[in-house]
Amino acid sequence: MSHDDIALFAKDRVNLPKDKADAYREQAARVREKVTAYVDDHPDFKLKKILLSGSLAKGTALRTLNDIDMACYVSGSDAPQDIKALLEYLADKLRKAFPNMAPEQVQPKTYSVTISFRGSGLDVDVVPILYYGDVNWYGCVVSQDDGSLLETCIPRHLEFIRKRKALQKDHFSQVIRLAKFWVRNIKAENSDFKFKSFMVELVMSKLLDNGVDFSDYPEALQSFFTYLAKTDLREMISFNDYYPASQIPVSTERVRVIDPVNSKNNAAKLYTNNQADAITESALDAGDAIDAALAATTKEKTVYYWQKIFGPSFQV
Numbered sequence: 390m391s392h393d394d395i396a397l398f399a400k401d402r403v404n405l406p407k408d409k410a411d412a413y414r415e416q417a418a419r420v421r422e423k424v425t426a427y428v429d430d431h432p433d434f435k436l437k438k439i440l441l442s443g444s445l446a447k448g449t450a451l452r453t454l455n456d457i458d459m460a461c462y463v464s465g466s467d468a469p470q471d472i473k474a475l476l477e478y479l480a481d482k483l484r485k486a487f488p489n490m491a492p493e494q495v496q497p498k499t500y501s502v503t504i505s506f507r508g509s510g511l512d513v514d515v516v517p518i519l520y521y522g523d524v525n526w527y528g529c530v531v532s533q534d535d536g537s538l539l540e541t542c543i544p545r546h547l548e549f550i551r552k553r554k555a556l557q558k559d560h561f562s563q564v565i566r567l568a569k570f571w572v573r574n575i576k577a578e579n580s581d582f583k584f585k586s587f588m589v590e591l592v593m594s595k596l597l598d599n600g601v602d603f604s605d606y607p608e609a610l611q612s613f614f615t616y617l618a619k620t621d622l623r624e625m626i627s628f629n630d631y632y633p634a635s636q637i638p639v640s641t642e643r644v645r646v647i648d649p650v651n652s653k654n655n656a657a658k659l660y661t662n663n664q665a666d667a668i669t670e671s672a673l674d675a676g677d678a679i680d681a682a683l684a685a686t687t688k689e690k691t692v693y694y695w696q697k698i699f700g701p702s703f704q705v
Contacts, residue, residue, distance in 0.1 A: 390682060390691040394705045395606040399563055402702050403570045405450045416511050417441045417457050420504065424461070427486040435464040436482055437520050442543050444569075444586060447550045448562045451569055456503075456512040460543045462528055465519035470538075472531050476502055479517045500533050518543070527650075534659050542631075545650040549630055550590065553597050560603035565593050567606060567699075568613055574700040575671055582671070583664045587656055591646050592616065595626045610698075611679050617672035622657075622665045 405413075424439045443458030444450040461479060469475045476497035483502060484495045494505045501514040518528035518541065525545065529538040554561050572584045596612055603609040627637055627647040636652040644665050648654035675698050682694035696703045 392605045403566050405452050405454050413457050424486045435467040438462040449565045459515050461515045462518045462520040465521045540651050542650040549649045557603045564603045564609045584668050588646050614672040614676035621669050
């Protein structure tokens with residue numbers, strides 16, 4: 390079982406097909422154009438910018454993607470600070486930008502407003518970001534972890550990933566998708582397992598910065614699992630793209646994965662010791678399975694060990 394076999398599995402079972410990805414991006418572009426046109430015609434409209442975000446924007450989406458994430462910058466001085474009121478406010482503004490939609494097609498959810506397109510069946514989740522005029526488009530988003538306001542910068546998050554994708558074209562994002570598929574497989578059996586996609590991306594980014602070659606997928610995945618197991622998630626992960634290390638606050642938290650655009654945000658601050666242990670134990674098991682797969686003498690045994698990582702859908 391070689392790199393090419395894993396690449397074929399990724400194409401057939403893991404990756405969002407190009408035609409679907411293109412259709413989703415076109416849908417997001419139509420949303421952006423509609424909102425932008427309305428803003429241009431109504432200068433008092435307090436939505437400042439809307440753009441594609443999340444895994445689709447980064448090129449790390451899985452085949453199972455069923456909605457589109459977009460970030461909407463809202464004038465912070467004009468919008469409510471209470472999350473429920475903010476989402477109602479954003480929903481009202483989006484309904485005005487889409488006057489041909491029924492009101493129930495634009496609905497506030499827990500942390501976003503969902504626009505449901507009846508024709509395509511696609512949902513677009515619009516996340517509000519309170520914006521105060523920063524030239525680099527920093528703003529405050531409501532954290533899905535604890536509901537607090539968190540400083541973020543969507544353009545820089547996207548730039549951060551794009552820069553690393555350019556260093557190892559296709560391979561960097563592919564290995565991220567394979568790792569996310571591994572996480573999804575574990576969650577299918579254990580709903581308590583927690584390993585956010587954002588953290589997977591940042592661990593992979595650290596490995597790339599450390600010189601790991603992603604062009605051989607079994608070896609790249611083994612590097613990922615080995616790093617998680619060896620560090621026991623006790624080694625701080627941080628980057629210096631947008632701030633010096635000296636700006637990172639001292640912390641005693643077990644897992645420290647620092648947001649590359651906000652030195653004060655530990656993206657893993659709410660992970661408990663049990664959750665961190667579950668990640669490292671799963672990584673140990675996955676690493677052992679790769680070793681066994683590479684050493685297996687029959688195709689049947691090789692497939693058996695890869696299925697321990699990717700589940701029963703792994704077939705070649």
